[in-house]
Amino acid sequence: MTDNVHGQSMNIKRSIDEAYSIAERDGFALLDTDIDENRLKKTLDDDSCGAFVCFEGRVRNHNNASNVNRLTYYGYEDLAINQGRAIIKEAKQRFEITHAIAIHRIGALEIGDVAIWVGVVSSHRYPAFDACRWILDTIKADIPVWKQEYYQDDSSKWLSNNG
Amino acid sequence: MTDNVHGQSMNIKRSIDEAYSIAERDGFALLDTDIDENRLKKTLDDDSCGAFVCFEGRVRNHNNASNVNRLTYYGYEDLAINQGRAIIKEAKQRFEITHAIAIHRIGALEIGDVAIWVGVVSSHRYPAFDACRWILDTIKADIPVWKQEYYQDDSSKWLSNNG
């Protein structure tokens, strides 16, 4: 029953190539498979940039005091893409950066899997650090992605970043 | 003449494998060839860590108003390794991080080449960002590496980060 009502939110409607194209053009997309970091990095190559900062968010084996076995991310893809485009656009206005790209993965993830990847390039180092952190924080606050953690006793819980 | 007096500072005395072993054990080493980012990242894998932040410093095609064709880094390897060990140790005391590793490359570099790589893993995201930035700043301030920039008219200049 649970699988039925959430099934459509565990997969993207687009193809993987389409998701990467959208990420390259707009700076953000959802993906429902392994994030290919090298593919994303290549889109950021720029001889004028001395600084590259990236963040990888990985599924860790604990949250607060509980042992986590796995977790599942669910996404509202169309809103996520629209909101992601706005976030990357705003990042480029706020910080002296050349380009930025981010991908959030949805679906069932194991411990160690990368759930989110954010990369930024700029001429100088501080704007890349600041923008990467701001993009990550803003994605966590605004992108419509939800997660359910599964524990060793098979119980699960909806989590929220705020509210 | 110039090549003779600087020749020994353009290469490491250790083997590449030895440099990676030192980096893995102490957190820092010099290298005189392409930095293998994936090799460094692997040393940071830890199921308890939800956050990975890395910085890559690349040779860019300009500095201030001048066009840069290439540049050469020179290092005092033994001091660099001792000081790098102290920097990583201090970073682990200052920030809530699990592990950190950094490599600085020396020798002749082309535009786009990675001169420095810093990676940090931690349970939560902010300490990883803060530590990565602090390690980078401290390496730039304290590690005995010097660079000479070569311009389009074949002139060159010793640079300094401070002083």
Next chain:
Amino acid sequence: MSTVVENHTDATMNITVLYFASLADEANCHDEKVEVKQTTSLTELYEQLSQKHRFSRPQSELRVAVNDYFAKWTDEIHDGDSVVFITPVAGG
């Protein structure tokens, strides 16, 4: 004149509602089509659906999206719009 007003009041619009996360659990569906009065506000729409599905979260804890963009609760909706109530997100 009075006829026109009558028509307006009786007229309805068809809205598609998508559910995610705990709202999907409580509604027990991923999406549904609802027919509501022409002038129904987003607040009224949530109130109606909340009564139908017994949603546990008050509107004050939610955001709302219309046609795949975040919207304000005071924004008007129109026939054919797609509406999503957004519980606190948990990406990253």
Next chain:
Amino acid sequence: MSTVVENHTDATMNITVLYFASLADEANCHDEKVEVKQTTSLTELYEQLSQKHRFSRPQSELRVAVNDYFAKWTDEIHDGDSVVFITPVAGG
């Protein structure tokens, strides 16, 4: 007693000095061995070598390393030590 003092004053120590960056250009070598009086301080050593090689940077702009660790200018040096004067660095 006076003999001992005489011996101390006349005694020398051998120091290896390495040069990097602009100091290597000015000294026109990567390293040299120097024999100095037993009680020579790091400041005096830089002064002597600065006169010999006509270094353009004053000591105040430099740091100093002894045996591959940063040292204080007031640290003592001993026979067999390796000393490096560090011009402003430029890594990263």
